[in-house]
Structure formats: C-alpha cells, structure tokens
Amino acid sequence: MTTTPDPEVRTLLSFLAGQRRHVLGALDGLGAEALRRPVLPSGWSCLGLVQHLALDVERFWFRAVLIGDKDVIAALDDADDAWQVGPDVPVADVLGRYRTEVDLADAVVTAAAADPPLAWWPRHLFGEPHLHTLRDILLHVITETACHAGHLDAARELIDGRQWMVLP
Numbered sequence: 001m002t003t004t005p006d007p008e009v010r011t012l013l014s015f016l017a018g019q020r021r022h023v024l025g026a027l028d029g030l031g032a033e034a035l036r037r038p039v040l041p042s043g044w045s046c047l048g049l050v051q052h053l054a055l056d057v058e059r060f061w062f063r064a065v066l067i068g069d070k071d072v073i074a075a076l077d078d079a080d081d082a083w084q085v086g087p088d089v090p091v092a093d094v095l096g097r098y099r100t101e102v103d104l105a106d107a108v109v110t111a112a113a114a115d116p117p118l119a120w121w122p123r124h125l126f127g128e129p130h131l132h133t134l135r136d137i138l139l140h141v142i143t144e145t146a147c148h149a150g151h152l153d154a155a156r157e158l159i160d161g162r163q164w165m166v167l168p
Helices: 007-027 032-036 046-066 070-076 091-111 134-160
Strands: none
Touching: 007 046, 007 091, 007 134, 032 046, 032 091, 046 070, 046 091, 046 134, 091 134
C-alpha cells in the first residue's frame, strides 16, 4: 500500500533525488574504459563507486535496515566488495542496478509509516544503532550520496577535465 509521505519526508526525498541525479550526471558521456579506470591511489573506479551506492547505500539502508527484507539481509554476507566491478560486468548493468535500487528505495520510503522504527540493525558490524528513524536514514543517505557525488566530480575532472556545474 502506497501512502503519501509527510512534507518533511517528501522534502528529504527531493534533496536525495537531486544528489542521485548529480551522481549520474557527473558520469554522463564517459565510456566504459573511463568508468572502469582507477582514478585515485586507493584504486576505486567511478563504476565501483556507483555499485557501492547501489548495494551498500540504497539497498542496505532502505531495504535491509529500514524494512528488514530477509532476502537482502541474507545477500549482504554473500556480497563481494561492492567497490570492485568485475571486468565481465557490463556498465549498463551497474548503472541499471543503481537506478533499480533507487526506485526500490523510493517505493519503501513512500510506503513507510510516518516514522517507523528500524526493522534490522547489523550490531555485528556497527555495534549499537546510531540511526533510529526513517528521517535519520534519509539524512544519512543524502549525506553519503552527496559526498560520493563530490568524489565523482573530482574523478571526472581528473579523467577528462569536465567540471560539474551546480549553478549556471
């Protein structure tokens, strides 16, 4: 059942949508080789960062932590390092997975009660919860997505000199 989120949640979703557009916009026009190229000494690639956002951010926070999806939680331990994308994984699959996880996350938030308690928390990884509500998760994901959008801005400039212009 889909509900209409309260105005604050709608506003937070709007800000998150802007950061998600920034992530994809920063990569617009890059070819597969550039998307896979490690940009920094740590070795991550733009494609790996997008896969991280899909799996470790959108999927993890909304479908595992917020609603406790048992299939998602079970898959967390099976997942390899999301930052690493195999050479046989098509770029379109990674970008498509990000878009799919974004849509699934939005559906979860839209269907959520006003401020539901978290359904699951990985104490074995993070100890006691430091986030407690849907609003906490939205703020966390906005912050993490914005941070990574900035990483992609810098990576893009290093790759081909293109700069993301937030304001005209």
